[in-house]
Amino acid sequence: MLIFILTGALAVSAQAEITLEAYTDEIFGLESVVPETWTEVSPGLYVRSAFENDPTWIAQQAAPVPANTALNALLPQMGLTEAPEPAGEREANGLTWTLYETEVSIPVHASMDLALASFGGRTFLVALNAVPDERDALYEAVFLPAVDALRPWAGPEATDLPYAQEEVQIENGDVTLAGTLTLPPGDGPHPAVVLVSGSGPQDRDESLAPVSSIRPFRLIADALTRNGIAVLRYDDRGTAESTGDYNTATLHDFASDAQAAIDYLMSRDDIDPEQVGILGHSEGGLVAAMLAAGDTDLAFLIALAGPAVGGHELLEVQNRRLMETAGASEEQIEGQLEFLRQAFELVNVQDWGALETLLEDTVRDQIEDLPESQRAVLGDVDAYVEQVLETQMETFRSDWFASFLAYDPVEDWQSVTIPVLAIFGGLDVQVDAEQNVPPLEAALAVAENPDVTIVTIPNANHLFQEAITGGVQEYGMLEPDFTDELLPTIIDWLAERVQVATE
Structure with a gap:
């Protein structure tokens, strides 16, 4: 990020x-x-x-x-x-x-x-x-x-870990993904899981600076490996030690990278190829659905805050929830949602001139609504508007944004027949549980999937921290750790579905 x-x-x-x-x-x-x-x-x-x-x-x-x-x-x-x-x-x-x-x-x-x-x-x-x-x-x-x-500063180093850590490289065409594979004791073969991160350039730990010091994937890898499951996590393409260009990548490119990581695990003698699964967080849940829909070789799928609606719908509810927790008025929220609806239509037809005009008008209207003291902080308003336009237009015009808006995960979820564990946060303002749980349940019912577990942790935010409001602004004020329920839920669910190798 x-x-x-x-x-x-x-x-x-x-x-x-x-x-x-x-x-x-x-x-x-x-x-x-x-x-x-x-x-x-x-x-x-x-x-x-x-x-x-x-x-x-x-x-x-x-x-x-x-x-x-x-x-x-x-x-x-x-x-x-x-x-x-x-x-x-x-x-x-x-x-x-x-x-x-x-x-x-x-x-x-x-x-x-x-x-x-x-x-x-x-x-x-x-x-x-x-x-x-x-x-x-x-x-x-x-x-x-x-x-x-x-x-x-890498933080206090863990000593005497009861498992091995191996730095690995995964080839996917002209991209080399750098990652860490944690292996339980013994020769295996071990059950294993690939971790797939959410949106934005993420390192293998899913570090979230400057939002929070929590490192979700490091916590997950440690917990699962201590319980007999090998874990592969990697830097996104073009991020940290991985090669490639993140800025030109699409959702389908990230799915291709995750598939390469799965293939790598299945090629190893110390990994059981019949017990390899995928765990995706947020956008990583979309990648997990894509791959599981077309790959019956995967043993299981875990989605943490994984969307089950299309990009347009997701972003509308996300913006509403974000603005509500930030204290915006209903008038301000409706104004933002109307802007998004118009912007999405212009992105779909690639009318960049009209989109830039819409964006500039919206930003200037928002500045006019600010108290004088806040407007003064902006300094040169024209320069500030140009800054916002350049940043936002780069996002709107990106291949990733187009692929995100165009992708509706329902069809893929309707084809997923392997065991699924989907966990949502009741206070998640980025992937709203009430919006996404019902369509996920319906899609997996169409798939006639016999092994589906959907859990909502009431006080968890998008990062599965114990939250107060769920707002992004409080992420950094909370403990950089998960709620008490998250890791035991994952570990217990996996224990019923995989066979851990004996030492």
Whole structure:
């Protein structure tokens, strides 16, 4: 999930002398330093607030994408249409940083220094936004010390694991997927499962920075392997250590990658080819349905928040639920839904000019509805609108978005006859349980599937954390772990359907 957050912070405290303090960011997986009196207003983003509307902040973040992808994603946020020329390089802590200097106007005119370094399939970022007159002093006192101090942090290493971990590579045409296979003790052959991630570029742990420090697939792999089931998880194509281009991939490309992972498992002597299944989270549930509908060799299917309706329907309810938890009025919600309906029609006919006009009109109307204090934070409104247009149009025009809107999973679910465990979160605002459970039940009934288990965990959100509202804004405030029910439900269900190898 590529989400660098660089703007939108408001001042909250005053700054005198600069004293740096060390810190560890578990969400982005890094260690560095930051001015001790600057305030973290969102993950990895610290503001100074020395005076009213002070634009000075520093961001230190990471994402599982190549450096050029990260830089291109940042350009709209900086109000730029092309990347600035590198200003130099710097070596520190085994990282090679590329340094950039530029001027930005969002939300106000300021100097920005940017440093990018790649390591272990991730790109690390340090960005300093400052008043031009203060840039040189803050560059020396804050920016360079942060660059020199930053180092990757993988979290506390588990010791004495009761299973083996093997780094693997999976070939799928011109794409090489990098992954981790965890194997229970003994020679096997073991039952096994392939984990397929949700939307957005995800690493093998399904890391969700800056949203949360939870790593769902690492938790699932650990739990299942401790219970005798081998688990293969991999970086999405074009993400972390996998090759390929994520940005040009479609839903069907991701299904092809998952099939390659399944084929890889079935080719191994220590894996039982008759006991290989698939577990998909969110969009990964769509991939699971695609593959299970056409592959009777799979032994089982587990869908965590797996959609059972088409993209249009899913996104309408998703937007309503997201806006409700964010406190939007019914008028605002209906306005957004009407925009989506019109936008989807224009995407279907690829009328990009009309779509851009619709998007610009909608964004400007939304800005007009903001209180004056919030409009002031945006700075140059025209520049802000251009930023939004560029980012949103890139998504709307992507091959992935077209494939997502066009795919209706009902037909595939109607062909799935292998054992199915589908788990939903009762507070999930991204894949609504009430919307998706009934059509899933109906589709599997058409399939005459004799082994279907559908569970809704009442207080679980989309990540299956114990939630309060289910809103995305609270993901990072919750414990980075699952509800008590999730893993036992999966483990107990599998125990009744697979034969674990004896040591």
